[in-house]
Amino acid sequence: MVTGPTVLSGRYELVRLLGEGGMSQVHLAHDRELGRDVAVKILPTGGDRDAEDLERLRDEARAAASISHPGVVTVHDIGTTRDGLFVVMAYVDGESLADRLKRSGTLDPADAVVVGQAVCDALEAAHRAGVVHRDVTPGNIMLGRDGSVTVTDFGIARMGPGAGRTRTGYIVGTPSYLAPEQGHGGDLDGRADLYALGCCLFTALIGRPPFEDDDSFAVVLAHMRSDPPRPRRLRADIPEALEAVILRVLSKDPNRRYPDAAAMAVALGESIGARDATPRGHTLELPNPGETGSSDPPWVKPLPRSAGGDPAPGPDSEPVTRRTTAAGSDSGARDAAAPRRSVTPRHGMSPAPSQDAPATASGGRPPDEHTTALDSTLADVESEQGRSGERRRGIGFTLIGIALVLVVLAVLAVLFLG
Numbered sequence: 001m002v003t004g005p006t007v008l009s010g011r012y013e014l015v016r017l018l019g020e021g022g023m024s025q026v027h028l029a030h031d032r033e034l035g036r037d038v039a040v041k042i043l044p045t046g047g048d049r050d051a052e053d054l055e056r057l058r059d060e061a062r063a064a065a066s067i068s069h070p071g072v073v074t075v076h077d078i079g080t081t082r083d084g085l086f087v088v089m090a091y092v093d094g095e096s097l098a099d100r101l102k103r104s105g106t107l108d109p110a111d112a113v114v115v116g117q118a119v120c121d122a123l124e125a126a127h128r129a130g131v132v133h134r135d136v137t138p139g140n141i142m143l144g145r146d147g148s149v150t151v152t153d154f155g156i157a158r159m160g161p162g163a164g165r166t167r168t169g170y171i172v173g174t175p176s177y178l179a180p181e182q183g184h185g186g187d188l189d190g191r192a193d194l195y196a197l198g199c200c201l202f203t204a205l206i207g208r209p210p211f212e213d214d215d216s217f218a219v220v221l222a223h224m225r226s227d228p229p230r231p232r233r234l235r236a237d238i239p240e241a242l243e244a245v246i247l248r249v250l251s252k253d254p255n256r257r258y259p260d261a262a263a264m265a266v267a268l269g270e271s272i273g274a275r276d277a278t279p280r281g282h283t284l285e286l287p288n289p290g291e292t293g294s295s296d297p298p299w300v301k302p303l304p305r306s307a308g309g310d311p312a313p314g315p316d317s318e319p320v321t322r323r324t325t326a327a328g329s330d331s332g333a334r335d336a337a338a339p340r341r342s343v344t345p346r347h348g349m350s351p352a353p354s355q356d357a358p359a360t361a362s363g364g365r366p367p368d369e370h371t372t373a374l375d376s377t378l379a380d381v382e383s384e385q386g387r388s389g390e391r392r393r394g395i396g397f398t399l400i401g402i403a404l405v406l407v408v409l410a411v412l413a414v415l416f417l418g
Helices: 050-065 097-104 109-128 180-184 190-206 216-225 240-249 261-271 373-417
Strands: 012-020 025-031 036-044 075-081 084-090 094-096 141-144 149-151
Touching: 012 036, 050 075, 094 097, 097 141, 097 190, 109 141, 109 149, 109 190, 109 240, 109 261, 180 190, 180 216, 190 240, 190 261, 240 261
Parallel strands: none
Antiparallel strands: 012 025, 025 036, 036 084, 075 084, 094 141, 141 149
């Protein structure tokens, strides 16, 4: 890693190590030219493909620089040192979602939704610019001390073996947050990022990714072949509609996910009873720590617990009635009393109802596309089963008819020949 000079390109003075992974280090540095703090990510060189790696990094850095959005970390510069390639990015004063989960445990569903909407907002801007992140993970989602949410490492995910390279034999992305199409090595679009964000939300709510194994290859295969666990079976206070959003974006088929990040942001807001009225292109921010009377952003607060140890419903909770299919699968009394959390509108986020989504007679939200994701999936299965049953019945009736004809012929033969 970094063993050479502490000043890169005669300009960026390394101050301290912020973090490191299996293939890179991130340092806090001081830009001597502009007098500001920056983050410098250094990727070590090695082998005979450094020139190609640098070109890939330059292409991706240019793409990231084309994204103008407060929720996307700004790429300032790229360069080389005798120890490796480096990228200079804006410094975000805070901690990653991964560090937050390690420090304080899972997020409240309402706070997970706000973080998820902010990430969707940033991803929407990136996808409009033609950039697919390819490596959306809790480690690349920064939670600022001011309550802001920033997506980092745009344009860097394609660098290094096993971490985004598109060469033959390499897989793009981090195994625990890998879309099935990435495991297949096929072409990717923004819906791969939505799958990864679904894995991040699952982790934020449950405390672990959907699939875990010591063997990274086994995790990749699980993303490609296995159904994810249902979040409500692991944590009962997750709203049913929020579970439906997560399971929809974790669909193996990209066509079954939301068409874009903007649609997912709206579905997330509606899953906890909040309408997403924030204009696209603006970062959703949680309240300033000073507004909450705490030195930490609101997502640091632990979930309230009842005397029995279960999550206690808040004052604005309301019972959630579970939708059932004709077969009654996965329904029951265990879900009938699970609370649905609602949130106070945050920084320009208005709960005003949508004109194209009128309230139901009971005062609840109508069953729109994301709330019926599970039901439609089950309906597809039931429909296929119904068609198979009809084919079997048709074959059965045909065989019965043939048998009756044979019986009649046998009787006639006996009468005439006897």
